[in-house]
Amino acid sequence: MQMTVAMREANAGEGLTERQGAVLEQALRLLVDGGEKALTTAGIARAANCSKESLYKWFGDRDGLISAMIGFQASKVRTQDVAARALDAESLQRHLIVFAKDLLEVLAGDVSLALNRLAIGQASRDGSKLGHMLQERGRRQIGRRAAALLEAGRKAGLLTFDDADEAYGALYGLIVSDWHLKMLLGEEAGEMRQSFGRKAEQAVSAFLSLYGTKR
Numbered sequence: 001m002q003m004t005v006a007m008r009e010a011n012a013g014e015g016l017t018e019r020q021g022a023v024l025e026q027a028l029r030l031l032v033d034g035g036e037k038a039l040t041t042a043g044i045a046r047a048a049n050c051s052k053e054s055l056y057k058w059f060g061d062r063d064g065l066i067s068a069m070i071g072f073q074a075s076k077v078r079t080q081d082v083a084a085r086a087l088d089a090e091s092l093q094r095h096l097i098v099f100a101k102d103l104l105e106v107l108a109g110d111v112s113l114a115l116n117r118l119a120i121g122q123a124s125r126d127g128s129k130l131g132h133m134l135q136e137r138g139r140r141q142i143g144r145r146a147a148a149l150l151e152a153g154r155k156a157g158l159l160t161f162d163d164a165d166e167a168y169g170a171l172y173g174l175i176v177s178d179w180h181l182k183m184l185l186g187e188e189a190g191e192m193r194q195s196f197g198r199k200a201e202q203a204v205s206a207f208l209s210l211y212g213t214k215r
Contacts, residue, residue, distance in 0.1 A: 157213060
């Protein structure tokens with residue numbers, strides 16, 4: 001069965017325009033290249049060729065902009081918006097592998113690593129505000145969408161679990177394991193990226209062994 005249902009991405013669902021998405025891409029690039037100090041409204045406006053007034057109108061204050069950046073980055077992890085009746089064992093596995101590979105690639109990217117390192121550096125300085133945003137607008141946003149796919153799998157009789165969030169936690173752990181910590185600590189990601197496809201397939205296979213009904 002081909003994927004005929006469009007991938008649901010958070011940036012579209014939350015109403016970001018293409019122009020706003022392009023601005024957020026520039027802001028994320030500034031963060032990677034210049035660190036936190038580069039995230040000024042003047043610098044972002046200059047890099048994105050827009051006015052500071054537009055930035056305030058679209059995203060509010062600096063925290064609002066950073067929150068939007070995190071949500072936009074999280075939207076790159078695709079999840080399939082699909083009804084239970086459209087799922088079978090093969091399509092569910094395929095959708096989960098797409099999700100797993102996207103998650104690995106996004107977390108391994110320079111942007112996500114920069115955001116996480118910045119949050120770690122701020123943790124003892126200002127009450128982990130950025131860390132909280134990363135949890136709410138990043139991991140939990142991704143988790144809610146993934147949990148919806150898992151719930152569809154359960155309704156289709158393909159998965160069995162009592163709590164979708166708990167099942168997602170198991171899936172996340174199988175996908176990410178300890179490699180993300182190694183990359184945050186500076187381990188070279190190039191060789192790891194070459195194995196993301198295989199790692200995604202292995203993680204999904206293990207997850208289905210734990211939660212699949214083998215139907």
